[in-house]
Structures are given as structure tokens and as C-alpha cells.
Amino acid sequence: MLKDRFVLLKRRHELTDAEYLRYSGWVLNYPKMGEAYELKESFFYIWNSRTSDEAQQTYYAWLRQISPCKRCYIKK
Numbered sequence: 001m002l003k004d005r006f007v008l009l010k011r012r013h014e015l016t017d018a019e020y021l022r023y024s025g026w027v028l029n030y031p032k033m034g035e036a037y038e039l040k041e042s043f044f045y046i047w048n049s050r051t052s053d054e055a056q057q058t059y060y061a062w063l064r065q066i067s068p069c070k071r072c073y074i075k076k
Contacts, residue, residue, distance in 0.1 A: 008033070012041055039065065 004026065007019045015023060027034030042062055049055035066074070 008037060011044070 004022050007015065007022050008026065010019065012020075012023075023037075027037065039062070042065065046055050046058045046062060049058050063071070063074075
């Protein structure tokens, strides 16, 4: 259970089958944690942008995924 936090820090494509199973358990039991994990994963699309304009558009698309009540937790 203590090592589970490392599963949540890893990128989805890096998870082994056993780690994915632990991740799935966390997401099923704690949907908000699953939402946070999905936001973390989708944030990396910004880094894959080819231009600064594309990165900015991707960032704003990412930001729209976050409910207004949770946006206060994002540092600007």
C-alpha cells in the first residue's frame, strides 16, 4: 500500500500490469484521485506541443477540463 503512491506518480504508459491493477483499484475507490490522475496525464500533452501557440491552446483546453471549484488549486 505504501508503494501505491509511486504508481500514481508514474505515467500510464509506464505502468506494468500489476501497477495498472493497483492504479485501477485506487481510481475505482477514489474517483477524485482518478480525476486528478487523468488531469496529470493530459497535462503532458502541453509538453508535446510543437509550437508555443499550440502549447498555449493545449493548456487552455486542459484548463477547461477542470471544474471551476477546483481551479483555485492551480498556481498561475
